[in-house]
Amino acid sequence: MKNCQPSILPLIYPENSWPPLVNNAIHSVQLQTQSPLPYIATIAMSVIAETVQGLAYVQIPSGPICSLSVSVLAILDSGGGKSPVLKMLRKPVVDFEAEMQEIYKEKMQVYRTSEKIWKITDDEYAKALRRAITKGEDVVTVEERIVAHQKVKPEKPPYPVLTYANPTIEALVHGLAKNWPNAAVVSDEASGLINGRLAQGLALLNQLMDGARVSVERKGEPDPIIVPEPRLTCVLALQPGQLEKYFNRTGEDARDIGFLARTLICKPFVMPGSRNVSPVEPDPQFLDHFHDRVKALLKQSVGQDGLPITKKRAVVFCPEAAEAYVNLRQQIETGLMVGGYFANIKDFAEKAARHVAKLAAMLEIFVNDSYVIRTDMLWCAMSLINWHAEEFKRIFAKPDELAQPFQDANTLLPWLHHFMRGRTNRYLMKNDVLKHAPSSLRSKARLESALQVLVNQGQLGWNVLLQGKMHFLDLFPALPFDMYALQIAIEHYRFKKKSFVR
Incomplete structure (x- = not known):
């Protein structure tokens, strides 16, 4: 992590740190929307996370395993193109979700027929058991058939929900447990989320984003809702005034609980009047290549049975990258000293190295179809996360802590x-x-x-x-x-x- 001082305005975004497959798509979207490049790149990062989070996890050198889910927050004035950028980059995710839901409809037809047949057989077994009991006949054989029949009871197929717009924390947990374990909370007007019931469950939201096992007891329900391996990416965008209102209302809750430390922030500088409004038709192949890769990886996250795969692959570091990663963690630790770079953003510093590991793993899978992190991809991830660290410092470091x-x-x-x-x-x-x-x-x-x-x-x-x-x-x-x-x-x-x- 680069040892530099906080800036008043954003650092120049390190766009060339992105591999060409992603960088070309980012610039294609910028030509069409004229939105700030850092915002587009941040959304692209979240789309990649949505794509690979159901496939793998990253093994930290001499450390824990981490999910490949991320949380991003874009602070952008109205008119910055929040919705068009989201729509363009997430198109393959939305299309994949729609296709899975069409398949679900077909499965439901088969399920209803199977369930009807199963219930008819179940009723007949129940009648046979009652007759045997009434007549004093041997019931062992009937009971064995009933037990065997219960084991083949048709299971209702899960409804594939990959996108949540404005859920309560209870609905989100229930959806991840009963519907689809890999999903994203996506909102280009997130003021409703941060001021709604989801914000009241930030601690639980942290667990979901970390991929930790979650168990929630519900009033009136005999059994808790359990999500063994959640994969949740958060994609939030809102206007600066709404974030200020949130902090005025809640104080430092989001930062104290650790939600913001888990979140990659961008607040791009927009110079009014500088956009080029002339019609532009960029080469469609750049965005198409990005979309094709998203779609291909999403399909890999679903098994032959049409359900999300349960066994995820480990992304590991090559020896050189592992050594560089350990050096990075040491630099971060040194930066926590009084007067150090991370001294006034210790919460983000605790998560910074993991952000780097996650992003490097995401890019290896997405770009190289590799599950081994090499040093070149690690440097790319470090450069990008360094920019987000600078944004976090610029936005949340207290003025009296600045030199x-x-x-x-x-x-x-x-x-x-x-x-x-x-x-x-x-x-x-x-x-x-x-x-x-x-x-x-x-x-x-x-x-x-x-x-x-x-x-x-x-x-x-x-x-x-x-x-x-x-x-x-x-x-x-x-x-x-x-x-x-x-x-x-x-x-x-x-x-x-x-x-x-x-």
Whole structure:
């Protein structure tokens, strides 16, 4: 895990860490939806988890086994394309679920016929037993037939539910136990979930996501509901205001219980007005390849009897990857020290290495059809999870726990954008900023430290002209360089400076 400081805005997303099969699909969806790439990639990760969670588990080196289920939470403003992205990436999951439900209908017809025949035979055995008892005849033979008949009682086929939208925790447990043990809770407007009854069972939800055996007693029911090996992925998206309301209402419950530590967060930065609305038709093969792989693996998770397979395969580490993984855990442990990278997100740190192991295992299966984690895939997973660790830190670390340059950057960034509107230009002269900045930042050293924080994250450009005599800032460094706008900014600054001197 990279040893870096928290950013005020998101780090540049490490899109190239994804293998081409996934990366191409992510970019295909982005071209069609114009949604933020980190959001699309996070949803793609959850779809891969849905796909492989019923097939395997990962064996941690010298540690426990972990399910391949994940939980993701995207914090995105309205209009960010939450629904279209989910619909496009989850299409093969939805189609597979629909196909399984059609097969279920056929099975139910066979089941009803078999059950009817079985009941008729059962009634006749009951009559034969009553006659034998009434007449004082030998009942042993009849009883043996009744016992044998009970053993062949037709079983109702489970209804394949792979997707839950807004379940209670009781309904979710019941569905995983009685219907299908591999499923996902999916909501692109998750405010109803986090403020509903599901949120009241976060501890139980944690167990389901961890793949732990769950036993729930119900009032009025003689036997508990048992889910021996649940596989549950959570795919949640909501607007920032809704999350804030949740924390205002519940305090730190979700973090204290460990739900957020188990969740990969993304809160992508969206620059209004920057989307390209021109019609785009990307090559369909990239998304088709992703869909085909999802469908193929989902079919592997179902046995010849049409039921979810019960024996899952173990994903293991090769020796080199195991050594690298142990080193990663040591880095995380070191980062827990006072002043360390993980010092103020210890809850996430406890799960960070497992997130890496899960993602590496998921990608090996999905991309390489392999059940051995190699070092190259481990590095990919580490890079991606590092980004999510940075997001967690950026969103949930308390401001007073941040080093001074990062607190200053948090103050400076909105001020710069406000100051930019007054100058009507994306380019600002650094000396002009130094002269007008908030009083706490009118020290050259302190201002430059705050600027460097933003530059390091790729959110601000800091350039030099005239052999180092003039420094200018670019508030939109991702946009193409605009010489005309820069010349106007320089002339405006020089004019203001001359007017001030006079």
